[in-house]
Each structure stands twice: as C-alpha cells, then as structure tokens.
Amino acid sequence: MKNLVVAIDGPAGAGKSTVAQLAARALNYTYIDTGAMYRAVAWKTLQQHEPVTDELIVRVVRDILVDLRYTGGKTTVSVDGRDITGEIRTPEVSGIVSQVARLAPVREKMVDLQRKMAERGAVLMDGRDIASNVLPDADVKIYLTASIEERAKRRWKELCEKGYTIELEKLQADIAARDKADSEREISPLVQAEDAVLLDTTGMSIDEVVQAILKMCR
Numbered sequence: 001m002k003n004l005v006v007a008i009d010g011p012a013g014a015g016k017s018t019v020a021q022l023a024a025r026a027l028n029y030t031y032i033d034t035g036a037m038y039r040a041v042a043w044k045t046l047q048q049h050e051p052v053t054d055e056l057i058v059r060v061v062r063d064i065l066v067d068l069r070y071t072g073g074k075t076t077v078s079v080d081g082r083d084i085t086g087e088i089r090t091p092e093v094s095g096i097v098s099q100v101a102r103l104a105p106v107r108e109k110m111v112d113l114q115r116k117m118a119e120r121g122a123v124l125m126d127g128r129d130i131a132s133n134v135l136p137d138a139d140v141k142i143y144l145t146a147s148i149e150e151r152a153k154r155r156w157k158e159l160c161e162k163g164y165t166i167e168l169e170k171l172q173a174d175i176a177a178r179d180k181a182d183s184e185r186e187i188s189p190l191v192q193a194e195d196a197v198l199l200d201t202t203g204m205s206i207d208e209v210v211q212a213i214l215k216m217c218r
C-alpha cells in the first residue's frame with residue numbers, strides 16, 4: 001500500500017484523537033494531533049498571567065517554539081523545550097483555545113508546521129480544517145462526528161478519570177459553544193470538506209470506528 005496522507009476532521013469530543021492514534025498504530029503511520037498545537041499556544045498564553053486578549057495571543061505566538069513528536073505510539077507536545085503534554089487538556093486551556101485558534105497569525109504558523117510534518121506521507125492528521133485547508137490533496141478524507149450528548153459524555157468520562165469534577169450539562173454547553181466558535185470563525189472554520197466521507201460514530205465502539213477508518217485506507 002502506498003504511503004497515504006489521511007485527514008480526519010470533526011467537532012470536539014468526536015473521538016478523533018483516540019481512533020486516529022489507534023489507526024495510525026495499525027498502519028504504522030505518524031499521528032499528528034493539530035488540536036494539541038493550538039492548545040500549546042493557549043497554554044503559553046495562560047502562563048503569561050495577563051488578561052487574555054488577541055494582542056497577548058499574537059505576541060505569544062510570535063516567538064513560540066511548538067514541537068510535536070509521535071514516538072512509540074505516543075504524542076508529546078513541548079513549548080520552548082518544555083514537555084507540556086499533561087497540561088494541555090485542562091478546562092482552562094479548553095476555555096480559551098477557540099479564541100487562540102481563530103487568529104490568523106496563530107493559524108499561519110501552525111498550518112505551516114503541519115504541512116511540513118506531512119511532507120513525507122504515511123501520516124494521519126486530525127483537526128478541524130485538515131481536509132479543507134491544511135492538506136487539500138490528502139488521499140483519504142474523513143469527517144468524524146457524533147451526537148452532542150455522546151461527545152459530551154465521552155469528554156466528561158475522560159475528565160473524571162483525570163480527577164476533574166465538572167457537571168455533564170456544563171461540559172455539554174462548553175462543547176456546544178466551542179463547536180459554534182470553531183464553525184463560525186472567519187478563517188478556516190470547521191466544515192466537512194466536499195470530498196470527505198462522513199463517519200457518524202454515535203453508538204459505535206472505538207474498535208468499530210478504527211476498523212471503518214482502516215477499511216477506507218485500504
């Protein structure tokens with residue numbers, strides 16, 4: 001099989017990173033979690049301990065060094081040489097990441113990095129604008145989604161396992177707000193690319209979704 005470029009987009013909590021990671025492992029491909037890169041910029045913005053404004057975000061992104069590595073089936077994100085993998089999925093980072101991701105200077109820098117990482121092929125990249133903007137020539141394009149209730153439940157379970165206490169209703173409202181912001185922003189909004197295959201994972205097991213993705217690649 002040729003070294004494919006696989007693009008997976010979809011809203012928050014659709015399970016993209018879980019299934020994309022498993023599919024990448026099965027194919028022996030590199031997995032690129034682009035959401036983690038926007039989260040890294042959001043994380044560094046919060047580290048400034050200043051009110052979060054567009055000006056601050058633009059200042060932060062100007063000289064940030066984001067490094068994304070996929071080794072031994074695991075993604076590591078570092079900012080300016082510090083491993084922050086364990087610190088980017090907090091409610092605080094999720095709370096500002098849509099504001100960060102809608103700014104042109106942020107997207108330009110991240111998209112540039114993402115395209116470079118995909119140059120050699122044999123990659124599976126997930127995000128919001130991968131099929132529509134970052135890798136329009138991808139060999140396989142998938143739009144992964146699930147009902148808002150199911151997506152909220154999945155994220156809620158994930159956060160509970162990490163020791164966070166958050167109400168399911170509040171989390172569902174937060175996810176809906178983030179979907180709205182990501183879909184309505186001006187630059188590269190979340191959309192299903194015209195040539196992407198829709199995969200609604202509501203009621204599907206992780207393994208069923210992974211198998212569906214592998215079938216499309218084969």
Ligand code: DC
Nearest residue numbers: 034035036038097098101127128129
């Ligand atoms: O997939 P995630 O929840 O980790 O993504 C975090 C945020 O980053 C999400 O709210 C939208 C943004 N994002 C984006 O704008 N473009 C991408 N390619 C990936 C993520």
